[in-house]
Amino acid sequence: MDFGIAGKVAFVSGGTKGVGRKVSEMLASEGCKVVVVARGQQAIDETVGAIREKGGSAVGVSADLTKKQSIFQALEAGCQAFGSMPDIAINSVHGPGSGNLMDVTPEQFEQTFQEITLSAVHLAQAVLPHMKEKGWGRFISINSGAAKEPPKDLKHLLANTVRSSVVTLNKSLANEFGPYGITVNTIGTGYIGSERMYDYLAKVAAERGISVEQQLSESCSQIPAGRPGRPEEMAAMIAFLCSDQASYVTGLFIPVDGGIHQSAW
Known part of the structure; x- marks a missing residue:
């Protein structure tokens, strides 16, 4: 199947490990020009090198995407390399450590909100206006199924609470930008x-x-x-959501979790 995204510029945060790396590689195999963004330069170089060895087009940028200025700098580096702001933006930020209610502080809640929710807001504010001008765009957040159904055996109060805000953020963005050919979706992972x-x-x-x-x-x-799950199984769903064939799929929270989250709605 031709996904119709050859030549599109794809910005992949956390694009050097696990699911993020497979997304980078899969979008490159579909002909996208991939901006691989992560913190570690060595992992960036390895990922970009692997993509180029297979004939793909990629550049790497070392950046801390929990920081607004770093997001803008990474986008600028990608724009300089490929001559365009992203058509596709994949948002992924690792969550905080574990803890129950009395284990966490208000300051940790504020920091987690900054790192997870506001980083998504900053990226959206930077890329969605350009997608709107083009009349086409894909914005996808890699999240956790626990944002919708927190399992009782995972003591991740901070992540569960804050990640759910990204789900509703993306649903709101889907409403706002849907008329302009832009889809916005959230992937809910399980055990990967x-x-x-x-x-x-x-x-x-x-x-x-x-x-x-x-x-x-x-x-x-x-x-x-x-x-x-296998990282490439996640990446396959994300690649499909980036495709022209998925142009009517927006505003969704999509579990890719082997069926572990079983709510009907």
Whole structure:
């Protein structure tokens, strides 16, 4: 299937590891010019190099996308490389650590809101006006299924609370920018087989005094698919949402989680 996005400029935050890297590679394979954005320069160089080795077009930018000025600088670097602001923007920011109500402070809530919600706002304010001028655009946030259904065994009060605000932000943006050929969607992940997931499982296993293998088995027993997801499975959904074929899909929170979140609505 031709997704119709060859030649589009794609801005991928967190684009060097796990799901983000697979998104960078998959969009490049569809002919996009990819701006790979992350903090670590070595990982950026490796990702850009891998894309170019396969004939893709990519540049890398080291930036902290929780900071407004860094977002603008990264966008400017991409514009200088490809001559255009992004047609596609993938927003992904790692969440805070674990904690229940009495473990967190008001200052941590403020910081988490800055890092997750306001970073999405800053990116949207920077790219959506340009997409509106072009009459075409895709804005996608990689989020967590816990934003809609917080599981009782994950002590992620900060992330669960703040990430849900990105879901409603994107629904509001879909309303505002839908008439201009722009779609805005949110992906809700579950257990995705990445370095970050295994680090988390190791931490939980240590707290419980069990092996990582046992913790993984218990976690997977809750998933109808019976296994963690693969980063490329997430990337495939995101690539489709970027396509011309998905031009009527907007304002949605889409779980890609093996069926672990089972609400009817």
